[in-house]
Amino acid sequence: MAEFKHNLWAPWRMEYIRTLRPDQTEECFLCRALANPQNDEQDHVLWRGPRTIAVLNRFPYSSGHTLVAPAPHVAQLEDLDDATLLELMQRTRDVRRVLEAALRAQGFNIGLNLGRCAGAGLPGHLHVHVVPRWNGDTNFMPVLGDVTVIPQSLREIRRLFLESAAGLGLPADAG
Secondary structure, three states: OOOOOOOOOOOHHHHHHHOOOOOOOOOOHHHHHHHOHHHOOOOOEEEEOOOEEEEEOOOOOOOOOEEEEEOOOOOOHHHOOHHHHHHHHHHHHHHHHHHHHHHOOOEEEEEEOOOHHHOOOOOOOOOEEEEEEOOOOOOHHHHHOOOOOOOOOHHHHHHHHHHHHHHOOOOOOOO
């Protein structure tokens, strides 16, 4: 019997793989986004608050995968003052609510990866992952092939997010 093979192309993944050199001093994309509000659309910024920022993950686990980060470039929760920690959790709550409305997500994985060995791709700037999930979305691709299939563009998800935030009465800057 002949073996039948399909290729699933994910060329954007190589950009991420090239950034994973352990000897590299990496520029913090979150700090860059915080410093350049004029680039919010191209940086996929969803919200800015006085102490936090919410950004679509450019290398998502699923459609709408969002990172919520404090403005200070810190690696540990204990490095945050109470007001920043509170806003970080409030924005995480609000992002989950908007993604549920915008994408009809049925569940969420929400968490932190603290340290490179825990899976942090940017260990110097802590951030909360908000990953929308749907019944039946778990499949073999991420487990066997280190491949994730993302059915929507970041631009489309950002548009849906901002529309849904307004519809929920949440301010555009979440501040």
